[in-house]
Amino acid sequence: xxxxxxxxxxxxxxxxxxxxxxxxxxxxxxxxxxxxxxxxxxxxxxxxxxxxxxxxxxxxxxxxxxxxxxxxxxxxxxxxxxxxxxxxxxxxxxxxxxxxxxxxxxxxxxxxxxxxxxxxxxxxxxxxxxxxxxxxxxxxxxxxxxxxxxxxxxxxxxxxxxxxxxxxxxxxxxxxxxxxxxxxxxxxxxxxxxxxxxxxxxxxxxxxxxxxxxxxxxxxxxxxxxxxxxxxxxxxxxxxxxxxxxxxxxxxxxxxxxxxxxxxxxxxxxxxxxxxxxxxxxxxxxxxxxxxxxxxxxxxxxxxxxxxxxxxxxxxxxxxxxxxxxxxxxxxxxxxxxxxxxxxxxxxx
Ligand code: G3H
Ligand code: 13P
Ligand code: ZN
Numbered sequence: 601x602x603x604x605x606x607x608x609x610x611x612x613x614x615x616x617x618x619x620x621x622x623x624x625x626x627x628x629x630x631x632x633x634x635x636x637x638x639x640x641x642x643x644x645x646x647x648x649x650x651x652x653x654x655x656x657x658x659x660x661x662x663x664x665x666x667x668x669x670x671x672x673x674x675x676x677x678x679x680x681x682x683x684x685x686x687x688x689x690x691x692x693x694x695x696x697x698x699x700x701x702x703x704x705x706x707x708x709x710x711x712x713x714x715x716x717x718x719x720x721x722x723x724x725x726x727x728x729x730x731x732x733x734x735x736x737x738x739x740x741x742x743x744x745x746x747x748x749x750x751x752x753x754x755x756x757x758x759x760x761x762x763x764x765x766x767x768x769x770x771x772x773x774x775x776x777x778x779x780x781x782x783x784x785x786x787x788x789x790x791x792x793x794x795x796x797x798x799x800x801x802x803x804x805x806x807x808x809x810x811x812x813x814x815x816x817x818x819x820x821x822x823x824x825x826x827x828x829x830x831x832x833x834x835x836x837x838x839x840x841x842x843x844x845x846x847x848x849x850x851x852x853x854x855x856x857x858x859x860x861x862x863x864x865x866x867x868x869x870x871x872x873x874x875x876x877x878x879x880x881x882x883x884x885x886x887x888x889x890x891x892x893x894x895x896x897x898x899x900x901x902x903x904x905x906x907x908x909x910x911x912x913x914x915x916x917x918x919x920x921x922x923x924x925x926x927x928x929x930x931x932x933x934x935x936x937x938x939x940x941x942x943x944x945x946x947x948x949x
Pocket of ligand 2: 683684824825868869870
């Protein structure tokens with residue numbers, strides 16, 4: 601099976617009423633963890649890499665590691681996605697490398713920090729859509745801005761600073777023709793999302809539901825969706841870490857999102873916590889060890905456990921073999937002849 605488009609995975613998820621986790625990777629062990637979790641749960645997968653990941657691992661290593669995953673797990677549909685592309689050029693370079701979908705995060709200017717205007721966002725996203733669809737590649741856009749900063753990317757501040765306006769979401773989807781739409785509903789990237797278990801005053805599920813009602817057929821994407829579980833925080837802190845008390849997005853809220861149009865759920869921080877906790881534990885308990893495999897194996901297993909659990913909770917488990925992959929060349933034909941509808945279905949206010 602060749603790499604498949606995220607658009608196909610999300611269309612299938614919409615038919616089946618489930619969500620698909622999009623897990624960030626930077627190295628071989630993270631890819632292995634995701635693939636073993638996918639095999640264990642028979643899930644389709646979205647593997648995503650940020651600009652930081654591409655710089656850390658180098659494009660060719662990343663691409664060939666994902667191709668290796670594709671060879672080793674032929675029964676699992678795999679999409680390779682660019683997370684938070686900051687410019688047209690970044691998206692084009694990802695498409696040329698072989699990514700099967702890209703996120704053009706035009707909610708921020710190319711510096712990846714300053715919120716852009718609506719017009720700027722529409723223009724750059726539309727330009728990426730035109731380039732990508734001609735080549736059969738799917739595009740995720742973002743309207744509204746998430747909180748927090750990861751690896752220098754993000755506007756910083758609270759997740760409530762720039763939540764998505766439903767009218768703008770509709771206009772944005774219509775003007776750009778994106779395949780999926782990331783919205784800001786109060787979440788942030790990283791571990792420090794909420795200071796207590798979030799309620800509707802900080803995690804705006806009502807806003808998500810309102811956007812879904814206006815755009816019932818648009819695949820919504822929830823970024824900043826790590827749940828930051830207490831047990832993972834505790835392991836890090838028990839073995840010398842210094843995490844402040846914090847809360848993430850409860851899984852039941854994500855599941856509510858999935859019932860209301862969320863098809864792609866971005867998770868990175870939970871895996872980072874799992875990996876770090878496992879490595880700290882080995883180094884703390886057995887300081888005489890120095891073979892990296894002694895701590896990378898438990899780290900990989902800890903990430904696999906988190907990913908398998910999320911795959912089950914998001915509902916993608918058991919769906920790996922549901923459908924035949926559409927080639928990227930056929931996706932391009934679908935965009936060209938209008939079979940792959942890109943105009944959103946808009947419901948009245
Ligand atoms: O969007 C944030 C993801 O967690 C990726 O983070 O830019 O530090 O690789 P990164
Ligand atoms: P978390 O930091 O909540 O894992 O979010 C990851 C993300 O949104 C990647 O784009
Ligand atoms: Zn994100």
